[in-house]
Amino acid sequence: MEKQNEVVLFGTWASAFCKRVELALKIKGIPYEYVEEDLTNKSESLLHYNPVHKKVPLLVHNGKPNSESLVILEYIDECWNNTPKLLPEDPYQRAKVRFWVNFVDHQIMARLLPIIMSRGEEREKAIKEFNELLKVFEEGIKKDFPEEFPFFERKSLGYLDIVVGAHFCNYEAFHEVVAVVFSPEKNPAMMAWLEALKNHPLMKEMLPPHDKLVAEMRGKYLGQSP
Numbered sequence: 001m002e003k004q005n006e007v008v009l010f011g012t013w014a015s016a017f018c019k020r021v022e023l024a025l026k027i028k029g030i031p032y033e034y035v036e037e038d039l040t041n042k043s044e045s046l047l048h049y050n051p052v053h054k055k056v057p058l059l060v061h062n063g064k065p066n067s068e069s070l071v072i073l074e075y076i077d078e079c080w081n082n083t084p085k086l087l088p089e090d091p092y093q094r095a096k097v098r099f100w101v102n103f104v105d106h107q108i109m110a111r112l113l114p115i116i117m118s119r120g121e122e123r124e125k126a127i128k129e130f131n132e133l134l135k136v137f138e139e140g141i142k143k144d145f146p147e148e149f150p151f152f153e154r155k156s157l158g159y160l161d162i163v164v165g166a167h168f169c170n171y172e173a174f175h176e177v178v179a180v181v182f183s184p185e186k187n188p189a190m191m192a193w194l195e196a197l198k199n200h201p202l203m204k205e206m207l208p209p210h211d212k213l214v215a216e217m218r219g220k221y222l223g224q225s226p
């Protein structure tokens with residue numbers, strides 16, 4: 001007999017994209033099996049189920065694969081629609097949330113690599129540009145969601161909380177290894193939101209341990225072995 005709702009997530013522990021999916025599954029209370037992938041030696045299953053990108057996260061639901069974290073989040077929200085909603089019910093609010101998630105993914109995240117790759121004055125310039133985008137983001141979400149900021153104080157964690165939290169709650173590791181990019185003086189709204197997210201029980205449970213992440217980042221960005 002075919003198993004009902006068999007959910008398998010292929011991921012890697014340090015990937016914020018994978019954390020997005022794990023958070024969504026936990027918020028919705030969906031039981032799942034987790035498979036840790038070695039990206040230097042990808043499994044047959046990953047290559048078979050995600051032949052286009054060959055990346056994690058990969059979610060296999062009753063044998064049907066889904067890849068790309070944002071696609072997976074929306075799939076989860078639609079499939080398990082009697083659990084807390086990740087996206088708002090109202091189509092316009094939903095569009096706004098998608099707009100800002102897209103802004104984080106394509107604009108803000110893209111400004112991190114120039115910071116990692118540069119040094120000295122060039123890095124200062126890259127940090128300044130990153131902060132300018134954060135300002136746009138902060139002003140934008142305060143304007144679009146005036147009643148809801150920080151979001152989860154009024155409801156369970158949503159789509160934007162997941163994306164922002166999974167990527168930026170571990171900012172202290174980035175500060176330690178690469179550079180200080182967030183500060184309460186420059187980014188008060190973002191910092192308040194991150195502090196609140198960091199204290200959320202699911203975020204605490206899901207985020208990679210600080211020291212392990214620092215060691216991983218030192219290896220990846222600075223070529224230092226543990």
Ligand SMILES: N[C@@H](CCC(=O)N[C@@H](CS)C(=O)NCC(=O)O)C(=O)O
Nearest residue numbers: 015017039054055056057068069070
């Ligand atoms: N746009 C993808 C990005 C996923 C991604 O970059 N995954 C990385 C791990 S963080 C990966 O699998 N890399 C393996 C590779 O590039 O071969 C998403 O949102 O899921």
